[in-house]
Amino acid sequence: MIEAIGLTKAYGDTVAVDDLSFTAEPGRVTGFLGPNGAGKSTTMRMILGLDTPSAGTVRIEGKAYRRLPDPLRTVGAMLDATWRHPGRTAREHLRWIAATNDLPDKRVDEVLELVGLTSVAKKRAGGFSLGMLQRLGIANALLGDPRVLLFDEPVNGLDPEGMAWIRRLLESLAADGRTVFVSSHLLPEMAQTAQDLVVIGRGKLIYQGTMDEFVARAAGDGVKVRSPHLAALRIALTERGIGFEESGGALVVSGMDSDALGELAFAAGATLHELSPQTGSLEQAYMELTSEAVEFQAGAVR
Amino acid sequence: MSVLKAERIKLFSTRSPWWCAGIAVVATLGFTALFFSLSGGEIVPTVANTQIASAQGRTVVLVLAVLAAASEFNWGTMRMTFQAVPSRTPALLAKGAVVGTLSAAIGLIVGVGCWGLATLIKPDADLALHTAADWRIVFGQVLTFLLTGLLGVGLGLLLRGVGLTLGIALVWTQLVEGLVLFIPTVGDDIHQWMPFYAASQFAGADLGAGPLKLGAPPLGPIGYGVYFAIICLGFFAAGVVINLRRDS
Numbered sequence A: 001m002i003e004a005i006g007l008t009k010a011y012g013d014t015v016a017v018d019d020l021s022f023t024a025e026p027g028r029v030t031g032f033l034g035p036n037g038a039g040k041s042t043t044m045r046m047i048l049g050l051d052t053p054s055a056g057t058v059r060i061e062g063k064a065y066r067r068l069p070d071p072l073r074t075v076g077a078m079l080d081a082t083w084r085h086p087g088r089t090a091r092e093h094l095r096w097i098a099a100t101n102d103l104p105d106k107r108v109d110e111v112l113e114l115v116g117l118t119s120v121a122k123k124r125a126g127g128f129s130l131g132m133l134q135r136l137g138i139a140n141a142l143l144g145d146p147r148v149l150l151f152d153e154p155v156n157g158l159d160p161e162g163m164a165w166i167r168r169l170l171e172s173l174a175a176d177g178r179t180v181f182v183s184s185h186l187l188p189e190m191a192q193t194a195q196d197l198v199v200i201g202r203g204k205l206i207y208q209g210t211m212d213e214f215v216a217r218a219a220g221d222g223v224k225v226r227s228p229h230l231a232a233l234r235i236a237l238t239e240r241g242i243g244f245e246e247s248g249g250a251l252v253v254s255g256m257d258s259d260a261l262g263e264l265a266f267a268a269g270a271t272l273h274e275l276s277p278q279t280g281s282l283e284q285a286y287m288e289l290t291s292e293a294v295e296f297q298a299g300a301v302r
Numbered sequence B: 001m002s003v004l005k006a007e008r009i010k011l012f013s014t015r016s017p018w019w020c021a022g023i024a025v026v027a028t029l030g031f032t033a034l035f036f037s038l039s040g041g042e043i044v045p046t047v048a049n050t051q052i053a054s055a056q057g058r059t060v061v062l063v064l065a066v067l068a069a070a071s072e073f074n075w076g077t078m079r080m081t082f083q084a085v086p087s088r089t090p091a092l093l094a095k096g097a098v099v100g101t102l103s104a105a106i107g108l109i110v111g112v113g114c115w116g117l118a119t120l121i122k123p124d125a126d127l128a129l130h131t132a133a134d135w136r137i138v139f140g141q142v143l144t145f146l147l148t149g150l151l152g153v154g155l156g157l158l159l160r161g162v163g164l165t166l167g168i169a170l171v172w173t174q175l176v177e178g179l180v181l182f183i184p185t186v187g188d189d190i191h192q193w194m195p196f197y198a199a200s201q202f203a204g205a206d207l208g209a210g211p212l213k214l215g216a217p218p219l220g221p222i223g224y225g226v227y228f229a230i231i232c233l234g235f236f237a238a239g240v241v242i243n244l245r246r247d248s
Helices: A039-048 A090-100 A104-114 A130-142 A160-175 A185-190 A211-219 A232-240 A258-267 A280-291 B002-010 B016-038 B054-074 B079-084 B089-121 B132-159 B161-182 B187-191 B195-202 B221-245
Strands: A002-011 A015-023 A031-032 A055-060 A075-078 A148-152 A179-184 A196-201 A204-212 A223-226 A245-249 A250-253 A272-277
Touching: A002 A039, A015 A039, A015 A179, A015 A196, A015 A204, A031 A039, A031 A160, A031 A185, A039 A055, A039 A148, A039 A250, A055 A130, A055 A160, A090 A280, A090 B002, A090 B079, A104 B187, A130 A148, A130 A179, A130 A280, A130 B002, A130 B054, A160 A179, A179 A185, A185 A211, A196 A211, A196 A280, A204 A280, A211 A280, A223 A258, A232 A250, A232 A258, A250 B002, A250 B161, B002 B016, B002 B054, B002 B079, B016 B054, B016 B089, B054 B079, B054 B089, B054 B132, B054 B161, B054 B195, B079 B089, B089 B221, B132 B161, B132 B195, B132 B221, B161 B195, B195 B221
Parallel strands: A031 A179, A031 A196, A075 A148, A148 A179
Antiparallel strands: A002 A015, A002 A055, A196 A204, A223 A250, A223 A272, A245 A250
């Protein structure tokens, strides 16, 4: 569990993080979302005791980070996958980190196996691809078998296979009952993984709640349906007093989820060619939510 | 102990400390061999003059120590260290201890090695360690190299960048200390307060009284040793303290 209370970080007149309060619960993946420059990384550095907050506190499992004995056994983090000495082998890199918290070398070999780097354990990390560095960073985060995990933009620059691997990993970590806190500037990638969401813009909290609520709020409750038997469907919907809109040869039905709509269509004898909840507007909603908080607005294209 | 183990793994799992240690030993022993076998009457075979190349050894150890500390900021591993040891002090002291120990070991090899090599090359000269001063000059390299290592770590921790720190360290040792001699009137006096001049006064060849024709030094050898120690420990302490508060 991570609890931030009134977290603030100011550099002179610039306020990077402004009175930010949120919690990340165990057993869930919490997405930490915001445009570039919103203060996500600064917040994560404050959680890990690397930066001192100007005001406010953050507690991990009820304690300030600096008060955790052998912190790697409680919190694992990957803030930047490129953090390693290029001349040091993957195994030696993890060995020194393990040594700081009295973790055995055996654990180093275990995490290397877990992330699939055993075959390159004795290779210098300077020659690693970004995908390999991400795996090394994740191995580092998992070293102390921690209850709380933080990842800063873990899928940035990864190929689809790497993204899928990280997504499965995050899900399995949360399924073990761990707190998983993942930042990203891309909503779609979070929508597939996170159950909870903390959205910030310009250092301020914009939204905290479940992903489902956010999706519901963002998408309204529209479900798009295409059918060669639209007439039958219109009658069935009108009979039940359910609102819908015509949209280019399709109907966008509101006030009914896709399960119920599918059953209704079946009962009405309408074949469906498409039945899709309007998640396309999810990204739209996120953009609207954060547009005022984007640090660098692009000018209109002339 | 865990932080010492971590710093030990860090130091010996990259190549630069091995290279620096090798260069420090080979260069000093090589120079000493050349001096003593090729010089005629210019270099008198005394115990002090067996340490004529030790200053170069200290410069290489300074580079070793700067790299060990400053590169950690370049590669982000200092942040990982602070994340693993959030109170920071134990990790930074451990770095000083590990780099200092390696530096001291290099100092021992350089000090004894150069002296031993000189006695082999000039078997007729009386290079035996008769006096306490003779012992200090040879085995004192352990101290001057240890302190140089701490100075390098301190500089790296203060300046946090390999390029900048190495630049300053090399310009200082290779240029500034020598060039102040050319400042009219006060140059000689300033030179006698330069830190690496002080280290050589504690344990090294005394070129000042010989080829450079400087006046009598303001401090005795022990005084210079203490002076050099204060400077090195001061930089090391400053490097540790500044990192306790600073955001990383």
